[in-house]
Amino acid sequence: MVPQFARGHRLHQDKARKRWVILAPERVFEPDEIAVEVLLLVDGVRTVDQIVDTLAEKFAAPREAIKVDVAAMLADLHDRQVLAG
Amino acid sequence: MTTQIMTGSLPDTSPPPPVGLLAELTHRCPLRCPYCSNPLALAEQAAELTTADWARVFQEAADLGVLQLHLSGGEPAARHDLVALVRHAAQAGLYTNLITSGVMLDAARITELAEAGLDHVQLSVQDSEPNSADRIAGFPGGHARKLAFARLVTSAGLPFTLNAVVHRQNLDRLDEIVALALELGAKRLEVAHVQYYGWALLNRDHLLPTRAQLDTASDLVAHAQTLHRGRLTIDYVVPDYYATEPKPCMGGWGRQVMVVNPAGRVLPCHAAESLPGLVFDTVRDHSLAHIWTYSEAFLAYRGVAWMRGACQGCPKAEQDWGGCRCQAFALTGDANVTDPACRLSPDHHLLDVAVQRATAPIGNFTYRERAGTKKARG
Ligand code: SF4
Ligand code: SF4
DSSP states (O other): OOOEEOTTOEEEEEGGGTEEEEEETTEEEOOOHHHHHHHTTOSSSSOHHHHHHHHHHHTTOOHHHHHHHHHHHHHHHHHTTSEEO | OOOOOOOSOOOSSOOOOOSEEEEEOOSOOSOOOTTOSSOSSOOOGGGSOOHHHHHHHHHHHHHHTOOEEEEESSOGGGSTTHHHHHHHHHHTTOEEEEEEOSSSOOHHHHHHHHHHTOOEEEEEESOSSHHHHHHHHTOTTHHHHHHHHHHHHHHTTOOEEEEEEEOTTTGGGHHHHHHHHHHHTOSEEEEEEOOOSTHHHHTHHHHOOOHHHHHHHHHHHHHHHHHTTTTOEEEEOOOGGGOSSOOOGGGSTTTSEEEEOTTSBEESSTTGGGSTTOOOOBTTTSOHHHHHHHOHHHHHTSSSTTOOGGGTTOTTHHHHTTSOHHHHHHHHSOTTSOOTTSTTSTTTHHHHHHHHHOOOOSOOOOOOOOTTOOOOOO
């Protein structure tokens, strides 16, 4: 599965407030640090498995644990219509 | 009536930056909605900011910390440089939302806007029933053009919100309005009750809904929100005239949003020019950052220091910020008092009085027009 942002939604570096935000129609979400790490890898090309691999390597963490977290987070963002597909 | 403006020393620290900028690109619009949020004195085309002015303003806004830009009017598409403006805004990194009546944009221009980086479209409709919609807008054939526009927006892949301004003359068709939003493929529906200042105040007796209409509508929205969850998000707020608690207007004066009007004057709220005695700075003279921090108009009601009466020391003061200044002034003639929408306001009864007076027959709107261009009434 290849996650991607729904049209009208994107990750944005909010320099003035030193944080990342998700810009959406009439809304601004503030993702937590882990969500930011995942969303930085959501580019409409990488698969979920590739995202998990990258994060497992970056944080030297067990792949299975990361996979569970990533799946839950993607499902949540999907429910909020931030991600499509 | 004079308005007493808070005086005293200038702030020594900057307030947190604004998240939104509402850019009123022009007051020109082919429609004539009797509740238009533009001021009674509409800005002339000759006074409008240039493309280069706006490009600079957008960059300043992004640098200041603005995240979302709302391109509004009037009808923003009345500006021939709209595509260029969207491109400048997107290059500055702003999330761009086009607030439009949809009657001036064809397929080619919509495609250009999408390519220029437009993020989202908000389309306004006046009703679900075409004849009524056209009568309210004072623009024959407008509704059909809006529907065609919505389909073009969807096929260009742009997400859009349908915005329906509701009042006594269309609230009974709210179920059809919800159905229209679904049929057109809108992701969001904003059911916005008219707010009564400017043109709407002139037409208040024709527009205020009845209590029975309002209760039916509120139930209907609650039901539709559940029924269409995940498919259509419905935003709805109880109108002030039936509220017991005021809304935090604009998220608090000078806390979240800046408005730049067509001539470049910077306002804390789009209706702020209705308040007497406020002095507004312009982007021709100062940067947005300077205006946000130091403009007298932004300082006047920022925070809680200006509060008197019921608001002073109220535990809700930093939640609703005393409600709406423009509404306080429109109803009482004093912009410094508690918003009458609050049940603690000594003027709260004025809302009931207005509701009881609002029994004018359908028709006889005072349509929005530029002074000196009076057209037939509908
Ligand atoms: S409210 Fe109506 S008249 Fe006013 S700008 Fe919007 S579409 Fe035009
Ligand atoms: S008295 Fe003022 S601060 Fe308190 S709830 Fe009413 S409007 Fe808000």
